[in-house]
Amino acid sequence: MTMNQRIEQCVRCLYKTNHPFGLTLDKNGVCSGCLVHEEKDLLDWKMRLGMLKNLTDSYKLKQSKNYDCIVPVSGGQDSFFIVHTVIHELGLNPLLVNFNRNFNSAVGIKNLSQLRTIFPADFRQFTINPIISRKVIRTTLANLGTINWLWIAGQTSLPVRIADELKIPLIIWGAHQGIEQVGMYSHTDEVEMTSRYRKEHDLMGIDEKEIFKFDPDFNPNDISSLTYPSDDQIIKNGTRGIYLSNYLRWDPVQQHTFVKDKYGYIGRKTNRTYYDFDNPDCPVYNGLQDYLKFMRLGYAKVTDQLVRDIRHKRIDKESAKRIESEYLNKAPDSLKGFADWLGISVKNFGPLMLSLDSNFLEQLLSGDWRSEINELDKPNLNHIDSVYKFIDSDFKNFGKGI
Amino acid sequence: MIKRIAATLILDSNQIINAYNFEVHLPVGKLKYTLERLQEFEVDEINILNTSHSNSVVNDLDKLLEDINNWHVSTPLAYGGGISTLTDAVYVIKSGVERVIISANTFFDFDLFSDICRTLGDQAIILHLPIEFKGGSPSIRGYSNKLLSDVNALIPINWGGEIMLTIVESDGKKFPNWQNIGDALGIMAGHSNFILAGGFADFKDISAGLSLDQVSAISIGNYLHRVEHSIIEIKQKIKSSIQIRR
Numbered sequence: 001m002t003m004n005q006r007i008e009q010c011v012r013c014l015y016k017t018n019h020p021f022g023l024t025l026d027k028n029g030v031c032s033g034c035l036v037h038e039e040k041d042l043l044d045w046k047m048r049l050g051m052l053k054n055l056t057d058s059y060k061l062k063q064s065k066n067y068d069c070i071v072p073v074s075g076g077q078d079s080f081f082i083v084h085t086v087i088h089e090l091g092l093n094p095l096l097v098n099f100n101r102n103f104n105s106a107v108g109i110k111n112l113s114q115l116r117t118i119f120p121a122d123f124r125q126f127t128i129n130p131i132i133s134r135k136v137i138r139t140t141l142a143n144l145g146t147i148n149w150l151w152i153a154g155q156t157s158l159p160v161r162i163a164d165e166l167k168i169p170l171i172i173w174g175a176h177q178g179i180e181q182v183g184m185y186s187h188t189d190e191v192e193m194t195s196r197y198r199k200e201h202d203l204m205g206i207d208e209k210e211i212f213k214f215d216p217d218f219n220p221n222d223i224s225s226l227t228y229p230s231d232d233q234i235i236k237n238g239t240r241g242i243y244l245s246n247y248l249r250w251d252p253v254q255q256h257t258f259v260k261d262k263y264g265y266i267g268r269k270t271n272r273t274y275y276d277f278d279n280p281d282c283p284v285y286n287g288l289q290d291y292l293k294f295m296r297l298g299y300a301k302v303t304d305q306l307v308r309d310i311r312h313k314r315i316d317k318e319s320a321k322r323i324e325s326e327y328l329n330k331a332p333d334s335l336k337g338f339a340d341w342l343g344i345s346v347k348n349f350g351p352l353m354l355s356l357d358s359n360f361l362e363q364l365l366s367g368d369w370r371s372e373i374n375e376l377d378k379p380n381l382n383h384i385d386s387v388y389k390f391i392d393s394d395f396k397n398f399g400k401g402i
Numbered sequence: 403m404i405k406r407i408a409a410t411l412i413l414d415s416n417q418i419i420n421a422y423n424f425e426v427h428l429p430v431g432k433l434k435y436t437l438e439r440l441q442e443f444e445v446d447e448i449n450i451l452n453t454s455h456s457n458s459v460v461n462d463l464d465k466l467l468e469d470i471n472n473w474h475v476s477t478p479l480a481y482g483g484g485i486s487t488l489t490d491a492v493y494v495i496k497s498g499v500e501r502v503i504i505s506a507n508t509f510f511d512f513d514l515f516s517d518i519c520r521t522l523g524d525q526a527i528i529l530h531l532p533i534e535f536k537g538g539s540p541s542i543r544g545y546s547n548k549l550l551s552d553v554n555a556l557i558p559i560n561w562g563g564e565i566m567l568t569i570v571e572s573d574g575k576k577f578p579n580w581q582n583i584g585d586a587l588g589i590m591a592g593h594s595n596f597i598l599a600g601g602f603a604d605f606k607d608i609s610a611g612l613s614l615d616q617v618s619a620i621s622i623g624n625y626l627h628r629v630e631h632s633i634i635e636i637k638q639k640i641k642s643s644i645q646i647r648r
Contacts, residue, residue, distance in 0.1 A: 022417040022429030032428045194630040200435040
């Protein structure tokens with residue numbers, strides 16, 4: 001989408017043609033996301049589950065001594081559903097893999113703990129150095145307008161690295177967001193994980209090889225743990241990542257009811273979304289991160305939730321528009337703990353949050369935040385004291401993580 | 403003859419799309435990221451078909467080439483979309499694109515087509531013919547009265563350009579329709595240098611297509627977007643049986 005192209009909204013849902021994934025409209029003005037969603041009511045999902053079983057059966061203990069596949073988990077509701085499906089429906093022995101974001105909600109910590117406890121599967125976690133974590137997040141906040149880049153970079157590279165390391169070729173993901181949101185592919189394409197999608201859509205066009213250009217202080221070794229395996233490594237190992245949403249009728253609302261009842265999954269309501277089950281593991285995903293998304297793109301998580309409900313015929317477009325307008329401008333919660341952890345004065349956030357100022361990020365990071373954080377990052381006793389000072393009340397959520 | 407594996411990238415509103423039956427367009431992403439990967443995969447050539455061209459080929463192409471230059475693309479490129487005058491066609495070549503893709507619409511203005519061939523040379527031209535098999539005899543998509551046999555009769559027998567033959571009914575599918583391909587190539591038996599497209603999503607089919615005497619290249623579309631290492635893997639698998647570019 002270029003500057004001079006007209007932005008149009010789908011006649012059925014709330015998405016517009018400036019969606020960052022891209023969006024096409026057909027001659028009737030219906031968007032690609034709504035068109036592909038129609039397949040959910042047309043495809044023979046029983047037959048597709050059979051296809052999935054055939055595919056995964058061929059990986060059962062065939063190429064790995066220990067695990068049949070890798071399942072990336074965050075502790076969100078989809079993690080429960082995916083792990084349930086992989087173990088109890090497909091009969092696989094997965095290795096669960098988690099990239100710790102370093103800041104996690106209490107609910108998220110509980111859910112992940114529950115997941116590790118109730119499912120018969122090994123679990124492997126990676127936690128990046130928190131000082132590096134803060135450094136990267138400040139950089140992506142200032143330059144890309146997101147705090148989520150680091151976590152996504154880690155969450156999408158860690159399973160592929162472990163697949164290569166342990167020679168486990170199959171990775172099983174939940175939904176393909178490009179299909180769910182904008183109908184990037186037909187379900188029958190059975191699209192698989194690609195590094196191009198990761199770079200372009202997950203990481204906003206900047207991968208770990210390029211993030212250094214934003215900050216002269218960056219050392220490539222700082223984030224070597226985010227490195228995505230090379231094409232040669234992936235081909236040699238036969239690594240492939242499949243999406244369950246191509247084989248199962250994907251509906252997160254139904255999945256939530258299921259995992260809540262069966263596995264005691266807990267949601268977490270925030271003031272910018274009307275469902276409590278989406279991304280409760282991150283204390284700021286539906287808060288600050290969502291507000292930044294709104295400022296960059298003009299829509300927010302509540303829009304995603306409403307579009308999903310429109311397509312599943314749980315709400316009509318007019319009601320959805322009304323609800324969206326109620327939520328879009330709400331100030332994000334959970335800001336202070338995160339601002340303190342990040343080393344940016346919360347006073348910089350406050351007055352700016354509702355201003356939609358084009359210089360928002362510049363002002364957010366204004367003043368001496370860099371020197372302050374450099375001071376904070378010094379590994380001495382004072383530093384530790386100062387860290388404890390601000391994270392003491394919510395230590396589990398910001399800092400230690402999990 | 404050394405055969406080639408090409409990539410077809412279809413642009414709609416400045417985004418790359420997956421196309422199905424020439425009707426449904428689903429968004430893939432920005433040209434930059436796919437070009438970047440195709441370079442790394444060493445695809446032999448890239449055919450860009452711009453379906454959302456404005457009224458100005460110059461404007462469309464200038465922006466595109468500016469980006470392509472910035473991205474340091476060295477793979478041979480062909481460009482088509484909105485080329486309706488000799489000036490347009492010359493501009494494409496002067497801009498540094500190796501070949502110009504001429505649509506059936508421009509071809510039917512046969513004087514114009516002849517002018518373009520004379521000016522640029524046949525070898526700088528790819529004639530794109532989307533073939534439909536609705537109701538019996540194959541015709542050109544969008545021109546049900548233009549039968550493939552009529553088009554065949556118009557193309558000079560020793561014409562030196564390449565013909566990209568896309569079977570519309572196979573567009574976006576996982577299998578080519580060999581019956582339709584056989585019929586179309588049979589009708590055009592006097593010509594060679596075909597680029598086949600539509601439904602090529604498996605190394606066996608690509609290998610079978612490249613084995614045909616009339617065929618010089620297979621162009622892959624949706625398949626390369628949904629399977630990351632499709633080009634690399636296809637080249638590795640068929641290099642022992644078919645002479646292809648390394």
